[in-house]
Each structure stands twice: as structure tokens, then as C-alpha cells.
Amino acid sequence: MAIQLLYGDESQLIEEKKQAFFKAYPDLSVQMLNDEVGARRICEKLSEDSLFGEPTLYCLVNPPIFAKTNKRVTEEWQQVYDLLLTYDGSHPVLVLYHETIDKRLKPNKEFLKSVPNEACDRLKGPEIVKWLQTYCHSHGYTMSADGIEYIHHLLELWQDVPVSFLRTEFDRYFLLLPPKGEITQAFLVANGSDYGAKNIFLFKEALFKKDVNTLLTLFPYMLQSKEVERAMSYIEGQLRLQLMVSECRFSGLSERAVQDLFKEAGSTVKAYPITLAYRQSQQISIRALAKLLRGLYEVMRDSRRGEGSVSYFKDLCLAYCAE
Incomplete structure (x- = not known):
């Protein structure tokens, strides 16, 4: 009978694939088994012949059968491991394990090789x-x-x-x-x-549109110590992309030519962001953008050295909007 292992740190994907497995056996009742049931009882359940009872789909939730560094599987759970490794019982079995499995360890490697499985890792x-x-x-x-x-x-x-x-x-x-x-x-x-990434994106959009009111609203968040490095890095990348695309357009390159140029240079930037930057370049001063980017580099450099103040970034942005 079928056996399947779903494992990984993305619980939503495990849940979706679990439901798909259940749907393949619509006529069977489902019995959930966790470690509180006990290894011995689980072995008994899986070894039962469906001829003497109601056909059942067994779902094992987080059984401690996988080896970890400096932690051995106990003798009783090793019996469950051995049973699943060569399982040929009359009940379908789904094993859910909401953690990653260390594939470097021999027992885990052997289990993954022998039992049908699917990783559900964080996307x-x-x-x-x-x-x-x-x-x-x-x-x-x-x-x-x-x-x-x-x-x-x-x-x-x-x-x-x-x-x-x-x-x-x-x-x-x-x-x-x-x-x-x-x-x-x-x-x-x-x-x-309203999460952090949204605020940083809105700040970038407001900066390109020279929307001072939105910038002033978001500055307190942007300059928080726990967010400033992430925010600065993202803004720098967006300014740099816009500057490169603007300079390409100013030199006479078409939108398609700019996309091809990025691709030939081995850039990982997709075509659509280049299209947006190309369209936006009509309203942007290359000189003002380059000045803002140079100032941002100085702020980032001084911040990493523990020198200066990131509040200077606010002055740079307001000066850019005033250009």
C-alpha cells in the first residue's frame, strides 16, 4: 500500500500536499498518530491487517525517527523507522515531518532513498x-x-x-x-x-515622484536602527537601476536595446523593472539622481564605519525633491 513522506519548514505546503494525499483515498477514514500515541502502538496500528478491521489511512505527525547531529533515535522509535523503511502493509500511510531533514546523515539518506518523499521547504x-x-x-x-x-x-x-x-x-x-x-x-x-517591506517600497515610490509629504511621514520608520541597513540597501539598488536606465535612454538607446544590454552584461534584472525605469526616466534629472546616489553611498559608508549620522539621508532626499 502507498506510503508518502512530506517534510520541511513550510507548513502551508505540507498542508496542501496532505489534503491532496487524503483526496486520493476518499473512502477511507483518517487516523492521526503523533508521538504521544507511542512507538509501540504505532507499530501495532501499521501492522494490522485491514481484513480484520475498517480500512484506514494513517497519518503520522512528526515521529522522532530522523537522526540529528549529536542526537540518536531511541530504540523504540527505531522500530517505527525500520517498519516504515520496508512498509508493505494494507493501509496507506502519510508521514508528516515539519522540519528539514539532515541528508548528510546515513540513516536519513537511506530513508529518503527508500520511501517516496517530497520536500516542502520555505519558498x-x-x-x-x-x-x-x-x-x-x-x-x-x-x-x-x-x-x-x-x-x-x-x-x-x-x-x-x-x-x-x-x-x-x-x-x-x-x-x-x-x-x-x-x-x-x-x-x-x-x-x-502594514509591514516593513511595504513601507520601504512606498518610500522609494514617493522619492521618485518627489512626494515630500509621504517621505516625511515615512522617515521615522526608515531611520529606525533595525531597518535602516535594509532600507538603504534597497533604495541604493533602485536608484542605481534608475540611473543606468536613464543614462542609456539619454544616449539614444530604445527600451528593447536597454533590456538587451542588461542581458548581455549578465544582469539578473528582469525586463519589466527596466521598462518601468525607462518610462520613468522622462521625469527624472540624471544630474540630481547621480548626486543623490553619491550622497547615499557616503551615508552607507559612514554608517558601516560607525561615523556620521543616517539622518543626513533625510536631507539628501529632501534636497533631491527640491531640485
Whole structure:
């Protein structure tokens, strides 16, 4: 009978794949078994013949059967490990393990080699965006190009975002949208939860638009000690991209030519951000932008040396807006 292991640190993905496994056996009752049931009882359950009882799908939740550095599996749980390793019982078994598994250790490596398994590790950058697009599509919604780009920016700023949070966030969006609605950047900015990455993105947008009122509102957040390095790094990257694209356009290159140039130079920047920067370059002074970027480099350098004050960044931004 079928056996499957789902493991990793992304609980939302484990839950989705667990439900898919359950749906493959709609006529079977499900019995959840955790470590409190005990290793001996679990072995007895898995060894029962379904001819003498009701067919059951057993779901083992976080059984302590995987080796860890400097920590051995106990003798009683080793019996569960051995049983699962060669399982051929009459009940389907799903093993859920909400942690990563150290594949360097021989017992773990042998188990993963012998038992069908799927890793559900924390998604990163493009993987999260792909998951979101699929999730939206499955609920009858779509994401616009600028909405996708906005999410990319947030994920660039917001490290280790759990998919479970994004699912909750997008479930809330679906309630606010009409059937088959489109999720745009404007919608995300207006309705997204107020977390750090959103504030930094809004600051960048306000800076390019020279929206002084929004900048003054966000400066206290931007200059917090725990956020300033992340904020400065992101703003620097966006200013540098805008400056390069603006200079390319000023030299006579078309939008497509600029995209090709970035690609030939081995840049990882996608085409859409270049398109946005190209369109925005008409309203931006190259001289003022270069001056702001030089000043930002000085602030970042002095900050890392423990010299100067990051509050000078505020003066630079306000001076740029006054140009």
C-alpha cells in the first residue's frame, strides 16, 4: 500500500500536499498518530491487517525517527523507522515531518532513498511569486504585471516570508475583489497589511515622484536602527537601476536595446523593472539622481564605519525633491 513522506519548514505546503494525499483515498477514514500515541502502538496500528478491521489511512505527525547531529533515535522509535523503511502493509500511510531533514546523515539518506518523499521547504523569491500566481488562478483571480513586480520588490526586502501568511493575506484580498478580479499594484498598496517591506517600497515610490509629504511621514520608520541597513540597501539598488536606465535612454538607446544590454552584461534584472525605469526616466534629472546616489553611498559608508549620522539621508532626499 502507498506510503508518502512530506517534510520541511513550510507548513502551508505540507498542508496542501496532505489534503491532496487524503483526496486520493476518499473512502477511507483518517487516523492521526503523533508521538504521544507511542512507538509501540504505532507499530501495532501499521501492522494490522485491514481484513480484520475498517480500512484506514494513517497519518503520522512528526515521529522522532530522523537522526540529528549529536542526537540518536531511541530504540523504540527505531522500530517505527525500520517498519516504515520496508512498509508493505494494507493501509496507506502519510508521514508528516515539519522540519528539514539532515541528508548528510546515513540513516536519513537511506530513508529518503527508500520511501517516496517530497520536500516542502520555505519558498524563495520567484518560487513564492509562482505559487501566488497559481493560488490566485485557482480562485479565479489574476495578477497584473505591475502587481507581480510589486510582490517581487516586497520579497526582495522581506526575507523568509511564510507562505501561510501570504495565503491568509490573499484570502482577504479575494473578499475585497469582484469575481474574476485583477490584483494590481495599486490594489496591493491600498489593501496590503502594514509591514516593513511595504513601507520601504512606498518610500522609494514617493522619492521618485518627489512626494515630500509621504517621505516625511515615512522617515521615522526608515531611520529606525533595525531597518535602516535594509532600507538603504534597497533604495541604493533602485536608484542605481534608475540611473543606468536613464543614462542609456539619454544616449539614444530604445527600451528593447536597454533590456538587451542588461542581458548581455549578465544582469539578473528582469525586463519589466527596466521598462518601468525607462518610462520613468522622462521625469527624472540624471544630474540630481547621480548626486543623490553619491550622497547615499557616503551615508552607507559612514554608517558601516560607525561615523556620521543616517539622518543626513533625510536631507539628501529632501534636497533631491527640491531640485
